[in-house]
Amino acid sequence: MLPKRTLAALTATVAAGAVTVGVVVASDPVPPDNGAAIKAAIDSSTPKNVILIIGDGMGDSELTIGRYYQNGAKGAPLATEKLPFTGSLLTWNLEYGAGPDYDPGYVPDSAPTATAWSTGKKTGDARLSQGMSTGETVPGSNAGFETTFEIMKSRGKAIGNVATSEITDATPAAPSSHISRRACHGPADTRSLCPAEAKTAIPAGLGSIAEQQVDHLLDVNLGGGKNRYAQDLDGNVGTPETVIDYAVSNGYKVVEDKAALAAYNGPKKVLGLFNGGNMRTKYNPLVAAPTPGAGSETTKCTLQDRGNEPSLLEMTRAAVRKLRNDSDGFFLQVESASIDKRDHASDLCGQIGETEQLDETVAYAMEFQKRNPDTLVIVTADHSHTSQIVSPTQDPPGFYATVETADGAPMRVSYGTGKSAGGQSHTGARVPVAAVGPQASNVMGARDQTDLFHTLIGRP
């Protein structure tokens, strides 16, 4: 039996349906009916600016783990939890085959999911903003897969792309390229893995993800992945020699550390490459282990030295500072990528730090939105992942780790989809989506990930 006040609070939350205005905890007074506040917050106008923030692999489970560690169950809600309109998205993809009807797959990778909100269309694993075919190694058609970046650029908006992964990784690549396989990051990768799509193919293809990002003339493109951009351009003997050179010849300023990013205030487009691969995470790893597990009820995550790399927030601030100069507005996609990558590695602290990075970026975006109410801010994930909160008295099969939360209580997290600590997998549950600003009410309810595309581009 729940205490009377808790029961009333829960009832009020349920009655509010998909909308959350403030988060109810047991010690709160009964919250007021929020119907009037919701009605007042509905704005069907077309936003001038759009900020889309993706937590890669941030299912409800990962978000809850981040909340309990950072603020506790009894503490304040995360910024992400304060967004007024909430809903959920199905993330299924398509399975390659003879077609034209393709079977659904329930556990997608990040390529078809990013394609779904970037183009409004489903595709298969590894594929970026390109149609289906008989197999991953057989390119499909790009026809009809116009992306959010392309549409918003054609409307005169400035375009920004920020990620803590390689900037050529699937999520930042989907709105900025069309290619059959996500592994075709740079020209050398493309020559070996997507030969028909290389710029030197006959007929010429669109080229690697990195080359296409330059060709898209993104105003801001920030993340890791310098080694991909350092690959030689196919068939070019003289200059430009690498994709970095190609970017410079197309009017980009290239920055490689946070001081250079913060200092640059000129008119050029900005390409930031802050790590050869994925950027460093906020916390040192705490990798789950079989019984007796890793960590303990007094274990806290410890900060990692990230050298001269900017945080997700620092990259996002720099991007907004530049993009907001455009009088037609901007479209910015931001990704906290290593919630997913550390989840794959059963790394509890790594995963938590990336959720924290995401949330401080959401808080900043919400502040910007308050001062610029013609801005739509949306926060969501691309797919669910393996980590689960289990009882601290449980000895689950597989891999687990325990940390002390902000409540001073133990939180045990189990990783159960892989047979090795480094071999964990995505899962197929629906993911959360939350928003504020013009069009934000269109995220409400249980929807498909492709619906998000129409909300992002303003439902034309």
Ligand SMILES: [Zn+2]
């Ligand atoms: Zn993943």
